[in-house]
Amino acid sequence: MKLSRFLYIVFMMMPFIGTNSFGQNFDQIKQYKVSFSIAIKGTEKLLAIRSFANNNQKYLLLLNTETLDTKVDLAGNYNTSSLKWPKVMATFENSPYVKALQSAAAKDLQLQNAGIDHSIPKEKGIALTIDLCPSHKNLDRIIFQSVFEEFKKIEQPAPLAISVSGKWMLKHQNDLNWLKGLVQKNELDITWINHSYHHEVNNLPLTENFLLAPGTNLDVEVLENEKLMLKNGLIPSVFFRFPGLVSNQSTVDKIEFYGLIPVGSDAWLAKGQMPNSGSIVLIHGNGNEEIGVKDFIQLLKNKQIDVKNKQWLLFDLRQGLEKEFDR
Numbered sequence: 274m275k276l277s278r279f280l281y282i283v284f285m286m287m288p289f290i291g292t293n294s295f296g297q298n299f300d301q302i303k304q305y306k307v308s309f310s311i312a313i314k315g316t317e318k319l320l321a322i323r324s325f326a327n328n329n330q331k332y333l334l335l336l337n338t339e340t341l342d343t344k345v346d347l348a349g350n351y352n353t354s355s356l357k358w359p360k361v362m363a364t365f366e367n368s369p370y371v372k373a374l375q376s377a378a379a380k381d382l383q384l385q386n387a388g389i390d391h392s393i394p395k396e397k398g399i400a401l402t403i404d405l406c407p408s409h410k411n412l413d414r415i416i417f418q419s420v421f422e423e424f425k426k427i428e429q430p431a432p433l434a435i436s437v438s439g440k441w442m443l444k445h446q447n448d449l450n451w452l453k454g455l456v457q458k459n460e461l462d463i464t465w466i467n468h469s470y471h472h473e474v475n476n477l478p479l480t481e482n483f484l485l486a487p488g489t490n491l492d493v494e495v496l497e498n499e500k501l502m503l504k505n506g507l508i509p510s511v512f513f514r515f516p517g518l519v520s521n522q523s524t525v526d527k528i529e530f531y532g533l534i535p536v537g538s539d540a541w542l543a544k545g546q547m548p549n550s551g552s553i554v555l556i557h558g559n560g561n562e563e564i565g566v567k568d569f570i571q572l573l574k575n576k577q578i579d580v581k582n583k584q585w586l587l588f589d590l591r592q593g594l595e596k597e598f599d600r
Contacts, residue, residue, distance in 0.1 A: 278391075278452065281584050282340075287494070291326070297345075297506060298503075298504060298505065298506045299325075299327045299332070299345075299500075299503040299504055300504055301325075301327050301328050302325050302326070302500050302503060302504065303325065303326045303327070303328050304324070304325055304326050305323065305324075305325040305408035305496060305499070305500050306324060306325070306496075306532075307321065307322065307323060307325040307496070307531055307532065308321060308322070308323060308333075308356065308375075309321065309322060309356045309357070309358060309360075309361050309532065310333075310353040310355045310356055311353065311354050311356060311364070312333060312351040312352070312353050312421065313351060313352045313353075314350055314351045318469075319335040319336060319337055319338075319351075320335070320336045320337075320338050320361065320365065320370070321334065321335050321336075321348075321351075321353060322335075322336055322434075322511070322531075322532040323335055323499065323502075324348065325503075326549055330345065330347060331347070331348040331349065332347060332348060333346060333347075333348045333351065333353075334347055334499075334508075334509065335344070335351075336368070336370065336532070337510050338344060338365045338368035338370035338371070339368055339369060339370075339595065339599070340369075340591060340592070341369060341370060341373070341510075341511055341534075341591040341594060341595055343508055343509065343510055343511055343590060344357040344508060345503070345508060349393065354400035358530055358532075362374070364524075365424075367368070368598075369594060369595045369597075369599050370534075371509070371525055372598035373389060373534050373594050373597075373598050374529055374534055376452075376537075376598070377390060377525070377529070377534055377535045378525065378529060380525075380537075381521075381522045381525035381526065382521075382522055383520075384479055384480065384519060384521055385414055385479070385508075385518045385520075386518045386537040386538065386539075387515070387520045387525050387535055387537060388513075388514075388515070388520075388525070388534070388535025388536050388537045389534060389535065389536050389537065389553070389594065390536075390538055390539040390553055391539050391551055391552060391553060396397055396550060396551060396586070396588060396596075397550050397579070397584050397585055397586065398550065398551075398552070398585050398587060398588050398591075399540070399548050399550075399551070399552045399554045399587065399588065400434065400435065400551075400552070400553045400554065400584035400587070400588050400589070400590045400593050401420070401432075401433040401552060401554050401556075401587055402433070402434045402435075402436060402466070402514070402536065402538065402553060402555050402556075402590065403416060403433060403434070403435050403436070403555075403556055403557070403558040404435075404436040404468060404514065404556070404557045404558070404559070405435060405436065405437045405438060405441040405468065405554065405558055405559050406438050406441060406447075406468065406472050406516065406557065406559050406561070407438055407440035407441050407444070407471075408441060408444075408451055408559035408560050408561050409444070409560075410559060410560025410561060411445075411448060411560055412448035412451070412452075412558060412559065412560065412562055413443060413454075413557075413558045413559070413566050414448075414451065415566065415570065416556065416558050416566060416569060416570075417433075417452070417455060417461060417558075419569075419570055419573055420433060420461070420573075420587070421455070421458075421460045421461060423573050423577070423580055424580065424586075424587060425460070426458075426581075427580065427581070427586070428581055428586060428587060429459060429460065430456070430459050430460055430461050430462040431460070431461055431462065431587050432461075432462045432464070432588065432589035432590075432592075433461060433462075433463060433464070433587060434463070434464040434466050434510070434512070434536075434590045435452070435463050435464070435465055435466065435558075436466040436467075436468035436514040436536075437465060437466065437468055437498075437507070438468040438469055438470065438471075438472040438498070438516070438541070439469070439470035439471065439472075439497060439501045440470070440471060440472060441472075441499045441559060442501055442502070443501070444523070447512050449505060452509075452568070453506065456457050461503075462504075462589065464510045464512070464589065464590055464591060465502060465507045465508060465509060465510055466510055466512040466513065466514050466536065467498050467499060467502070467510075467512070467513045467514070468497060468514050468516065469484060469491070469494040469495070469498055469515075469531065470493055470494050470495075470497045470498040470501070471494060472516045473486055473489075473516075474516070474517070479517070479519050480521070482517065482519060483515065483516040483517040483519040484515060484519065484520065484524055485521060486517060491524070491531075493528055495513070495528070495531050495533070498533075499548070502576070510591070511532065511533060511534055512533065512534050512535075512536045512590070513528050513531070513533040513534065513535050513536065514536050514537075515528075515535060518537055518538065518541075518555075520535070534594075536553065537553070537588070538552075538553045538554065538555035539552050539553060540552040540553065540554045540555065541555040541556075541565075541567050542554065542555070542556050542564075542565045542568040542569055542572070543556065543557070543562050543564045543565030543568065548572070551593070553590070556568075556569050
């Protein structure tokens with residue numbers, strides 16, 4: 274990497290420090306919409322992907338197209354110029370963001386596991402993603418406690434990503450607050466992934482199930498979930514995980530038109546898929562996947578020596594994809 278590019282990326286990362294996991298609670302959101310624009314403040318050039326009002330002030334959800342970090346800031350702090358989606362792709366065509374979108378789109382014909390399913394191919398470790406689908410059961414806190422205990426001497430905060438659904442947030446405020454507390458105590462660094470609002474499951478074939486079910490309103494599933502995340506103080510990332518990892522070409526296209534990168538997995542532990550270097554690992558932490566949780570705890574035990582010797586690490590999903598596509 275050229276020195277000038279390295280310095281650019283370091284500078285671009287600075288405004289996002291400490292803002293990617295959670296922020297203020299936006300409890301009066303109005304006019305929330307997909308809105309693309311270049312947002313410039315000094316030498317900082319970001320991509321705004323959402324705009325909304327809260328308590329009579331206008332805000333932007335902003336993306337750093339190099340580091341894939343997001344933050345919320347007052348719109349008045351930036352000079353903005355609107356973009357249509359094709360222009361976004363053209364303007365940032367050499368960025369890790371657009372390259373990740375293009376890579377995800379290459380798998381849009383798959384019924385299951387479309388999107389990015391692997392990152393950091395040359396590194397020893399994994400990107401851990403934990404899905405919180407709607408559930409009446411309590412959070413599997415042992416997952417998060419085990420991650421912290423295992424990695425606290427070499428990686429603190431330990432990075433992981435949580436795919437959160439709206440119905441889970443509505444029923445598990447105590448668990449959500451507990452997770453936010455781990456971030457506040459600098460034990461975990463959480464990337465919050467949109468996992469849809471309702472996450473409906475039916476008894477129909479996959480081609481008519483999850484987000485492919487007849488009558489599904491993607492605006493509700495995507496945007497209402499982001500609003501609920503913001504209401505709970507979570508900063509939505511630029512990633513989206515399909516419920517059940519089920520999608521078709523049309524839904525992948527639509528998710529990308531929201532400006533979001535679909536994320537799959539090449540190591541869903543409960544299905545017996547074992548991780549390799551750079552794997553995006555998937556487990557469910559909502560109390561409904563006992564096998565996956567046990568497999569992950571066993572995986573941590575098996576890797577204890579490697580973890581201690583820094584030969585098996587957890588990688589931030591954003592940084593992994595930045596490294597993969599920064600070429």
